[in-house]
Amino acid sequence: MIEPVEIFLASRNPKKIAEMERILGETLPGLRVLGLDDVPAYDEPVEDEPDFAGNALLKARAGFAVSGLPSIADDSGLCVDALNGMPGVLSARWSGPPKDDARNNRLLLDQLADVPDERRGAEFRCAVALVHAGPDGQVREEVVDGVMRGRVIRELRGEGGFGYDVLFVPDDQDGELTSAEMTAEQKDLISHRGKSVRAIAPIVTVALAG
Numbered sequence: 756m757i758e759p760v761e762i763f764l765a766s767r768n769p770k771k772i773a774e775m776e777r778i779l780g781e782t783l784p785g786l787r788v789l790g791l792d793d794v795p796a797y798d799e800p801v802e803d804e805p806d807f808a809g810n811a812l813l814k815a816r817a818g819f820a821v822s823g824l825p826s827i828a829d830d831s832g833l834c835v836d837a838l839n840g841m842p843g844v845l846s847a848r849w850s851g852p853p854k855d856d857a858r859n860n861r862l863l864l865d866q867l868a869d870v871p872d873e874r875r876g877a878e879f880r881c882a883v884a885l886v887h888a889g890p891d892g893q894v895r896e897e898v899v900d901g902v903m904r905g906r907v908i909r910e911l912r913g914e915g916g917f918g919y920d921v922l923f924v925p926d927d928q929d930g931e932l933t934s935a936e937m938t939a940e941q942k943d944l945i946s947h948r949g950k951s952v953r954a955i956a957p958i959v960t961v962a963l964a965g
């Protein structure tokens with residue numbers, strides 16, 4: 756009998772989950788991705804680490820502890836040069852709780868109002884962590900990173916993606932479209948998340964082989 760191939764994905768962000776499932780599905784067809792609704796509710800960790808890798812590990816460890824399945828989590832955000840790398844790990848709640856993408860975007864636009872075009876460089880960063888049991892039963896942890904460079908524009912453009920995509924023009928592609936104006940496939944090809952999920956996929960394959 757062929758074992759079901761399952762992984763647990765610890766995220767509360769439906770659009771992020773959709774991107775991760777889409778990218779994982781390309782490299783690992785047949786993979787069944789379980790989410791937070793598929794396991795009993797648990798105390799999700801406070802994302803209080805100073806970097807994306809640390810927060811991604813917190814989320815993946817908690818997922819593994821509850822599900823017992825190989826567990827992955829993403830921690831990501833927008834790092835703006837003129838703001839010394841902020842919002843960074845604070846991206847989701849940059850304008851305060853509760854998380855609100857539109858309010859975050861307005862705050863970022865205000866903060867950058869006086870920053871000239873040539874100093875509006877920024878990058879999306881994404882760490883993806885995998886926590887699983889090795890063949891010896893020991894817990895193994897892996898973290899990979901992905902980056903997408905670009906710049907923050909002065910108005911909201913596009914309907915796709917999520918979060919700060921409406922304000923971000925990646926340097927790749929033609930350098931004009933925001934990541935919210937790209938198709939899902941265009942964004943996946945160049946995005947921070949596309950890069951990190953494609954980098955973790957072969958490690959997931961090894962983890963699933965046990």
Ligand SMILES: O=P(O)(O)OP(=O)(O)OP(=O)(O)OC[C@H]1O[C@@H](n2cnc3c(O)ncnc32)[C@H](O)[C@@H]1O
Pocket residue numbers: 765766767768771802829830831832833846847859879916917918919920946948
């Ligand atoms: O922690 P989980 O439950 O996975 O969901 P979250 O939305 O809180 O996720 P993070 O803590 O990693 O915060 C990521 C935030 O960074 C921003 N962000 C990350 N990737 C993005 C992308 O591809 N496009 C636009 N904004 C992005 C957006 O504001 C996200 O809410």
Ligand SMILES: [Mg+2]
Pocket residue numbers: 802847
């Ligand atoms: Mg979060």
